Amino acid sequence: MDFLAHILLEKTPQTLQGQCHSFHWQWLGEGLLSFTPNTSYKKSVVFSAGIHGNETAPIELLVQICQDIFAGLLPLNVRLLLVLGNPRAIRQGVRYIENDMNRMFYGKHLQYENLAETQRAQELEVVVKQFFEHTDVSISRYHYDLHTAIRRSLFQTFALLPYQKKIYDQILIESLAAAEIEALVYHREVGSTFTSFTSAICDAASVTLELGAAKPLGQNDLTQFTDIDSILRLLLSAGALPSRKKSPVHIFKVKSTIIKRDDDFRLNLSADAPNFSSFQQGELIASQRSGNDIAEKNQIRILFPNIHVKNGLRAGLILEEVERK
Ligand SMILES: [Zn+2]
Structure with a gap:
């Protein structure tokens, strides 16, 4: 399954679901691919990228993870949904076409004209909600939304946690520390981002990650993203998180x-x-x-x-x- 090629060529795969290694996979729509292990699992996880179409390094990370799952190189011990958020903008290499999708979630799409990105934000809400509802509440829910920032940053990698009344999930916070994230920012008001939606409506432990600067597809030095890449992979294989090496967050x-x-x-x-x-x-x-x-x-x-x-x-x-x- 070449997840990105199907988006770039605007093609639907000939086969929309199948059994592979020890999981079942299903194409749920453009840029939407779910994986369910055959054995029991304790977490449902959503990894998303490309909500902003020109933030290519996270897209490439997810595509590589997808390839490694299908190749049997990355054991999958959680239920997983991979999301490439804004296919039209990815094809054009732009942040967005009509409006910024990451301002449209959690009901805010009603404030925008009913254009393709507005509809896509609604589609993502429906698919992600169904994905999480598929499992009972004993399965913990996680959402990592991956971005790169438009401008330089005094902290190269940072994470934004949506405002929420519930306590922030300890495994989520530990995973960010293990990923050597330099700064954590806690929102104090309800937002309109993808992670605001999954935190509030899907009861997920959600985080927006900013992982460095945006570059065109294929021009990223993915070695800069090794720390987050290895933690995302550990989350999928349900391996133990390493301890942090950098100074405190x-x-x-x-x-x-x-x-x-x-x-x-x-x-x-x-x-x-x-x-x-x-x-x-x-x-x-x-x-x-x-x-x-x-x-x-x-x-x-x-x-x-x-x-x-x-x-x-x-x-x-x-x-x-x-x-x-
Ligand atoms: Zn972004």
């Missing part, structure tokens, strides 16, 4: 959201400033006619700064470091 919480309200909106940052750039107490962060954002403390950080958003939308997240473990 930096932990941040989202303190506030910078909203662009006026046309004269400016960020007090150079255009190529990296994610996690810091501000000291009293420094101007953003200015606009209706009021300025000022750093209330030292070492306030900014994530995903973007002045090119429509008025009323998020132009950045303000983070505060809370602890190091």
